[in-house]
Amino acid sequence: ACCSYRLRDALHPLWQSPLTIPGGTRQSPINIQWRDSVYDPFLKPLKISYDPTTCLHIWNNGYSFLVEFDDSTDRSTIVGGPLENQYRLKQFHFHWGAINDWGSEHTVDCKFYPAELHLVHWNAVEYPSFEEAVMEGNGLAVIGVFLKLGARHEGLQTLVDALPAVRHKDTVIEFDVFDPSCLIPSCPDYWTYAGSLTTPPLTESVTWIIKKKPIEVDEDQLEAFRTLLFSSHGEEERRMVDNFRPLQPLMNRTVRSMSI
Numbered sequence: 001a002c003c004s005y006r007l008r009d010a011l012h013p014l015w016q017s018p019l020t021i022p023g024g025t026r027q028s029p030i031n032i033q034w035r036d037s038v039y040d041p042f043l044k045p046l047k048i049s050y051d052p053t054t055c056l057h058i059w060n061n062g063y064s065f066l067v068e069f070d071d072s073t074d075r076s077t078i079v080g081g082p083l084e085n086q087y088r089l090k091q092f093h094f095h096w097g098a099i100n101d102w103g104s105e106h107t108v109d110c111k112f113y114p115a116e117l118h119l120v121h122w123n124a125v126e127y128p129s130f131e132e133a134v135m136e137g138n139g140l141a142v143i144g145v146f147l148k149l150g151a152r153h154e155g156l157q158t159l160v161d162a163l164p165a166v167r168h169k170d171t172v173i174e175f176d177v178f179d180p181s182c183l184i185p186s187c188p189d190y191w192t193y194a195g196s197l198t199t200p201p202l203t204e205s206v207t208w209i210i211k212k213k214p215i216e217v218d219e220d221q222l223e224a225f226r227t228l229l230f231s232s233h234g235e236e237e238r239r240m241v242d243n244f245r246p247l248q249p250l251m252n253r254t255v256r257s258m259s260i
């Protein structure tokens with residue numbers, strides 16, 4: 001591939017854990033080579049149905065900031081696309097860089113975006129809990145959306161305005177109503193492949209659905225992400241930046257495309 005990835009058994013500074021899991025054959029993230037993706041006419045459009053009132057809170061977990069949802073019912077779900085079942089929205093979060101030249105986890109033709117949004121869903125049809133679904137090959141479905149520098153994103157701004165309240169690790173604030181579909185491009189085109197979580201436990205349980213079109217955010221909004229901290233109150237301040245995992249080998253996988 002045109003991109004080099006780090007030594008496969010190096011320790012990752014962010015997690016002090018092995019960068020790869022032994023015997024991993026479907027790790028994420030990967031580089032998506034546009035011309036190598038294969039059009040699959042059987043792929044359907046993804047159907048997204050989120051209820052904004054299922055939003056619970058925003059918290060800084062020391063890796064990223066997460067917006068978590070009430071996943072005790074099927075009020076916020078996705079279905080269709082490459083998925084056999086309906087999946088429930090659990091949380092969404094972002095990955096970003098110290099500067100705009102990098103920050104996304106996936107790359108497209110070896111190009112980084114300054115940030116990437118992940119909306120995490122779990123297969124509540126086949127598994128009784130999120131924790132169990134995390135351990136199963138078809139347990140999770142994550143929608144990836146690239147962020148590029150451009151116009152201010154009004155929907156994102158409501159999140160950005162709340163970030164000062166979750167600046168430190170393990171801080172949380174209530175966040176009652178938010179519709180994450182405002183962060184997903186209206187263009188239906190996506191790539192999909194079988195992969196993993198990109199942070200521990202790195203389990204190979206994710207059907208990735210990566211939107212082809214990015215959303216636009218402005219410089220101030222990206223800078224707001226960079227004001228967050230990995231560190232807790234009272235600790236020496238460590239800026240939360242570059243919270244993305246290095247690219248992983250594609251191995252024996254094909255990236256499918258739902259559009260020609």
Ligand SMILES: NS(=O)(=O)c1ccc(S(=O)(=O)NCc2cccs2)s1
Nearest residue numbers: 118120131134142196197198199201
């Ligand atoms: N970057 S990403 O979308 O691949 C994710 C990494 C970790 C995710 S999680 O929400 O499953 N938390 C991990 C777990 C919590 C409890 C048991 S495992 S999602």
Ligand SMILES: [Zn+2]
Nearest residue numbers: 093095118198
């Ligand atoms: Zn993520």
